[in-house]
Amino acid sequence: MTTIEEKKDPSQPSLLQQPKAVWAVAFASVIAFMGIGLVDPILKPIGEQLNATPSQVSLLFTSYMLVTGVAMLVTGVVSSRFGPKKTLLAGLAIIIVFAALAGSSSTITQIVGFRAGWGLGNALFIATALATIVGAASGGVARAIILYEAALGIGIATGPLVGGVLGSISWRGPFFGVAVLMAVAVVLLVVMLPEGEKPTHRTSLADPFRALRHRGLLTVGITALLYNYGFFTLLAYTPFPLDLGTYAIGFIFFGWGLAxxxxxxxxxxxxxRRFGTLNMMMLALLLFAADLAVMALFTESKPVLIVCVVLAGLFLGVNNTLITETVMISAPVERSTASAAYSFVRFAGGAAAPYLAGKLGESNVHVPFWVGAACTFLAIGVLATGRKVLAHVDDHDPAPHSVDEAAALTVGD
Known part of the structure; x- marks a missing residue:
């Protein structure tokens, strides 16, 4: 595990003195994580121009999440057989194809289907990017992790902003923009990233399902499934009651992503470190549930919705990191296996949230937020039932900018 002393060693090269391969993967990581919030500003324009209801448009998130969750079960199998470079390139190539197809679509059904393909490519890429940067970096693992965390944060924060700028031209703009940027990333990786050593250990498709037999991992997975309902209610449904232009939505969710x-x-x-992992997770979930409840009470007030969206970023950022770090030490299995099992439960189980939120909102604009708040509050109860089996999580003390923490950020965000 990385230590603080390693990061501060003056004999090491500067943080920015990294091989070109590291910068190539970091650039691709920024674009990949932009895809999370990229479509937020164009949800309403897509609905208006393609005559689609909010629930139909919200399927862009549902299909993406469902395929991402299921694909997480096979990413380990793929990368352990073909190596990181081929896995990264395959993921990027899939994103390019399906992002371009989504931009060329003429119906909401087509876009939903192509977003599903995008989810497959994204799963292959993000499951491999962290290990690739760590393996190619110079100057110690900690410095490589700082670069990776920076790329992740920039991608999440700028995704809605880029979506808003390109979406102001046309709702097709963000899709084509991602395809072009990913094509650049492919060229960079082909030229700059070495093949690397062939993996010696192969994982099995059954490994993640075996991991879910452990009570602690299953408890955390179900907790994440429930609060994910609130998470994606916020992300996929809020643009509709806000009813603002693409620029405005982009800036609002830029604030959310930055927080x-x-x-x-x-x-x-x-x-x-100050309050303990489980205590802080429960507090973050409680604050997020209260945030959604305020949004339910004041759905007609755009200033309230805007403030609550940005504040939610703080609560979700804390909880996402801590809950996924807990996943990695909640069961005596490989971290990649635990991550795959958790991601499958979290994303595949929570994929219905965007569609249901949109459907409920078509009848009553307040109800989606109330349901999201209730599910998030229920997640606290589920997590509380696992206090005994998760009591050991605070015995593990990863250093800041360690591989454990960065992996938690990847899967959590």
Whole structure:
């Protein structure tokens, strides 16, 4: 495990003195994580121009999440057989194809289907990017992790902003923009990233399902499934009651992404060390549930919705990091296996949230937020039932900018 002393060693090269391969993967990571919030500003324009209801448009998130969750079960199998470079390139190539197809679509059904393909490519890429940067970096693991965390945070924060700028031209703009940027990333990786050693250990498709037999991992997975309902209600449904232009939505969710990134990287480790992992997770969930409840009460007030969206980024950033770090030490299995099992339960189980939120909102604009708040509050109860089996999580004390923490940020965000 990385230590603080390693990061501060004056004999090491500068943080920015990294091989070109590291910068190539970091650039691709920024674009990959932009995809999370990229479509937020164009949800309403897509609905208006393609005559689609909010629930139909919200399927862009549902299909993406469902395929991402299921694909997480096979990413370990793929990368352990073909190596990181081929896995990264395959993921990027899939994103390019399906992002371009989504931009060329003429119906909401087509876009939903192509977003599903995008989810497959994204799963292959993000499951491999961290290990690739660590393996290619110079100057110690900790410095490589700082670069990775920076790329992740920039991607999450700028995704909605880029979506808003390109979406103001056309709702097709963000899709084509991602395809072009990913094509650049492919060229960079082909030229700059060495093949690397062939993996010696192969994982099995059955490994993640065996991991879910452990009570602690299953408890955390179900907790994440429930609060994910609130998470994606916020992300996929809020643009409809806000009813603002693409620029405005882009800037609002840029604030959300920035708050999430800052909380993930800086606040979560400090709060964890001071208050304990489980206590801080429960508090973050409680605050997020209260945030959604306020949004339910004041759905007609755009200023209230805007403030609550940005504040939610802080609560989600803290919780996402801590809950996924807990996953990695909650069961005596490989971290990659635990991550795959957790991601499958979290994303595949929570994939219905965007569609249901949109459907409920078509009848009553307040109800989606109330349901999201209730599910998030229920997640606290589920987590509380696992206090005994998760009591050991605070015995593990990863250093800031360790591989454990960065992996938690990846899967959590």
């Amino acid at each position: 999430l990134a800052v909380a993930s990287v800086f606040l979560a480790p400090r709060l964890q």
